[in-house]
Amino acid sequence: MINKNIKGTSALRQKNRIQIIDYIRKNAPVTRIDIFNGTNISRPTITRIVKQLVEEKIVQESGMVETHAGRKPIYLKLRKSALCCMGMNIYRNNIRASIIDLDKNILISKKVSINNVKTAKEFLETILDMIHSLIDESKISIKHVIGIGIGSSGVVDYDKGILHNFNPHLNIRNIPLKAFLEKELNIQTFVDNNPNTRALGEYWYGYGRGYKDIAYIVCGEGIGSGIIVDGNILRGKNNITGEFGHMTVAVNGRECNCGRYGCVEAYCSTEGIEKILNEKISEVDTSPIKDFIKGNRSKLNYSMICEFYNEDRYCKEVLDQATTILSIGLSNLMGILNPEIIVLSGELFDNDFMFDQVIDKTKQEVFTDLIGDIKFKKREQMDYVYEIGAAALVYKAYFKNV
Amino acid sequence: MINKNIKGTSALRQKNRIQIIDYIRKNAPVTRIDIFNGTNISRPTITRIVKQLVEEKIVQESGMVETHAGRKPIYLKLRKSALCCMGMNIYRNNIRASIIDLDKNILISKKVSINNVKTAKEFLETILDMIHSLIDESKISIKHVIGIGIGSSGVVDYDKGILHNFNPHLNIRNIPLKAFLEKELNIQTFVDNNPNTRALGEYWYGYGRGYKDIAYIVCGEGIGSGIIVDGNILRGKNNITGEFGHMTVAVNGRECNCGRYGCVEAYCSTEGIEKILNEKISEVDTSPIKDFIKGNRSKLNYSMICEFYNEDRYCKEVLDQATTILSIGLSNLMGILNPEIIVLSGELFDNDFMFDQVIDKTKQEVFTDLIGDIKFKKREQMDYVYEIGAAALVYKAYFKNV
DNA sequence: AAAATTAATTTCAGAGTGAAATAATTGAGC
DNA sequence: GCTCAATTATTTCACTCTGAAATTAATTTT
Numbered sequence A, B: 001m002i003n004k005n006i007k008g009t010s011a012l013r014q015k016n017r018i019q020i021i022d023y024i025r026k027n028a029p030v031t032r033i034d035i036f037n038g039t040n041i042s043r044p045t046i047t048r049i050v051k052q053l054v055e056e057k058i059v060q061e062s063g064m065v066e067t068h069a070g071r072k073p074i075y076l077k078l079r080k081s082a083l084c085c086m087g088m089n090i091y092r093n094n095i096r097a098s099i100i101d102l103d104k105n106i107l108i109s110k111k112v113s114i115n116n117v118k119t120a121k122e123f124l125e126t127i128l129d130m131i132h133s134l135i136d137e138s139k140i141s142i143k144h145v146i147g148i149g150i151g152s153s154g155v156v157d158y159d160k161g162i163l164h165n166f167n168p169h170l171n172i173r174n175i176p177l178k179a180f181l182e183k184e185l186n187i188q189t190f191v192d193n194n195p196n197t198r199a200l201g202e203y204w205y206g207y208g209r210g211y212k213d214i215a216y217i218v219c220g221e222g223i224g225s226g227i228i229v230d231g232n233i234l235r236g237k238n239n240i241t242g243e244f245g246h247m248t249v250a251v252n253g254r255e256c257n258c259g260r261y262g263c264v265e266a267y268c269s270t271e272g273i274e275k276i277l278n279e280k281i282s283e284v285d286t287s288p289i290k291d292f293i294k295g296n297r298s299k300l301n302y303s304m305i306c307e308f309y310n311e312d313r314y315c316k317e318v319l320d321q322a323t324t325i326l327s328i329g330l331s332n333l334m335g336i337l338n339p340e341i342i343v344l345s346g347e348l349f350d351n352d353f354m355f356d357q358v359i360d361k362t363k364q365e366v367f368t369d370l371i372g373d374i375k376f377k378k379r380e381q382m383d384y385v386y387e388i389g390a391a392a393l394v395y396k397a398y399f400k401n402v
Numbered sequence C: 001a002a003a004a005t006t007a008a009t010t011t012c013a014g015a016g017t018g019a020a021a022t023a024a025t026t027g028a029g030c
Numbered sequence D: 001g002c003t004c005a006a007t008t009a010t011t012t013c014a015c016t017c018t019g020a021a022a023t024t025a026a027t028t029t030t
Helices: A008-027 A032-038 A043-055 A120-138 A177-185 A194-205 A264-268 A270-282 A288-296 A302-307 A313-337 A352-365 A385-398 B008-027 B032-038 B043-055 B120-138 B177-185 B194-205 B264-268 B270-282 B288-296 B302-307 B313-337 B352-365 B385-398
Strands: A059-064 A074-078 A084-091 A094-101 A106-113 A145-152 A155-157 A162-165 A189-193 A214-219 A223-229 A341-345 A375-379 B059-064 B074-078 B084-091 B094-101 B106-113 B145-152 B155-157 B162-165 B189-193 B214-219 B223-229 B341-345 B375-378
Touching: A008 A032, A008 A043, A008 A074, A008 B008, A032 A043, A032 A074, A043 A059, A084 A120, A084 A194, A084 A385, A094 A120, A094 A385, A106 A120, A120 A177, A145 A177, A145 A194, A145 A385, A155 A189, A162 A177, A177 A189, A189 A194, A189 A385, A194 A214, A194 A223, A194 A341, A194 A385, A214 A313, A223 A264, A223 A313, A264 A270, A264 A313, A270 A288, A270 A302, A270 A313, A288 A302, A302 A313, A313 A352, A313 B313, A352 A375, B008 B032, B008 B043, B008 B074, B032 B043, B032 B074, B043 B059, B084 B120, B084 B194, B084 B385, B094 B120, B094 B385, B106 B120, B120 B177, B145 B177, B145 B194, B145 B385, B155 B189, B162 B177, B177 B189, B189 B194, B189 B385, B194 B214, B194 B223, B194 B341, B194 B385, B214 B313, B223 B264, B223 B313, B264 B270, B264 B313, B270 B288, B270 B302, B270 B313, B288 B302, B302 B313, B313 B352, B352 B375
Parallel strands: A084 A145, A145 A189, A214 A341, A341 A375, B084 B145, B145 B189, B214 B341, B341 B375
Antiparallel strands: A059 A074, A084 A094, A094 A106, A155 A162, A214 A223, B059 B074, B084 B094, B094 B106, B155 B162, B214 B223
């Protein structure tokens, strides 16, 4: 359980304790002297707190270190699965939950469908059952589960922990998920939307490790983003940030699903690209891709368009336009946020040449070299990434005052 | 002096002390019981720390409170000018510095020109002299000056406290202002660029009071911005954030001073507006404003264009375009940051109808109502606003762990 | 004048810390 | 094998700071 209402010198102890855990987590294996040098805590206090952590089986001593002279220090590291939390992902009709430790080891995992769930009550109880059975099966002491993190599709009120609308097809709305779980389980719970948890996962465990300002962009059927500023999720007033897909870069441009004109998404989402190509080839009698579709009676899709990039001038036009628009959008974003790293993910980048083109154009486009001197990374599919990001919500809160 | 290397229980004391000062600052006048209810500190500790603060003449007791029964509580407030700091603004050829207390009272102020300054050494010594004489004249004990905050034009490295380039016309570059002053005076010093200090001033003392996410936009000859995210200045990797003026909203649009195309600044800065109008009227034989200029042998400027808004169709076109483009830029910014309030300042808004038009169009333009439900404010000219913002850099650091 | 009420302080024991001294452990030199 | 220097880890001890509970203070109500 995350600290609450601990006052006075006990709070000081708690703070030092968490700082020591955090230092070990980040730098393991470390010696007590390393902790002394790396923090502002005195040696006796380190000895005392480490002793306690070893007794609680959170930290373990492991082997000696090669040194030149003097008493050999003892390596410390966190015991595997000693501190862990629940990471859960809610996506349309599925829920997957895992227990994950501080080294992002998946200790146990479970997936359920919520196709048959009709009411908010059923929904909440399904989740509660899931958590109970996971903890039971894992045989992990509940006191080592420091929290529950949940990422969800749709609109989420982070502060209140309310899931407004995770699936437009279900009539289950405004679910007070945080309040419910905290009451039932007495474990601190955090709920956020998927792009945010993904971005946080990237910051905590992925390419963003070691950086404090990250933009995580998803380009698929739609376009969204999660943004980390100084190590924290950018949430703004209503947790509706990073609406990168609906940034206007072409005044009086193409109409977007959102009803406005010239949004990035209208040009660069796979859906947008397919639409634009369809319009183009419907106006001509013949083109390689058009002939191919006719011949095979197949349906046009984004990956097909990519395959015809070199053979079909319309495909080339559409994809080139997409990368240009996207690069303008990205450079706008970079001019506002000046991030250290941008992680690109989603179907749009399944083809490497699209990824490369976007990066090249963005680097040309950007306002100053300083902003442009930035890392780009591609996030490939990775298992459990959603749950890991959700779990990071908890760790973020746990280590927040360090 | 801001705390440094205070360890153990003394750090706890320091933290409680600052929390109490902060509570009084925000809520004065308050009683000890108010502090007890508003913080997580026990009554004896409050009594002890307040007693000390009264002895140090930082807090003063002032009058009794009307109550229904029981012992009457004693009001506490901060003694005027008890805690103060230096706020300094460097702008092209001028430096103005003030000593400002926690209630933004200007205790003393001074302005010097640096026209005759040729070297970095002279520059630094001018500043040092200025600070010394201000402190001497003010008769404020130096131990009550908790820090020095400096806002400057140009590019500033906040972390290192280096002023890279505050005036393009002077060959004084890469000035280690922070290091110099901290060494000479042993007072913690912070340096940042003007838009950032202005935004922080707005957050700390202006329209942004009570909000945590603020965008502060300056539209004048150029366009810039300072952004506050969750109460902190958005700095990104290189402190080059909020390049709102160079956000591209018109792909393949008008060329901008920065060499790129379709930036907001190209359409909405007063310089851009003047340029566009000049081009327009140079292509026609006659128009009201053109005739006026000829008749009076005056030079075209932005305020004149505004005056001809209703009489000259070219003026109307240009200004309408400017407000449209600016509103698109603002709605893009809002979609990324979801701020609670946007403060608009600068010459562009000297005419109210421009301000009103921008707000109306932005509210129409914005992606969702939730983002659009936001406060807009106009920042009129205000004296000492630069120094107050710079001082806020110090207070921000002083109260950071509260 | 006593009771009730609320604010502020004092008492006191306990939690926690860090400087300095001490103990533990090891390699190097002879 | 013994001693010394080096380095890590622990213990000792005095000190700071805190908060619960009791007490005192000051004021209104009865």
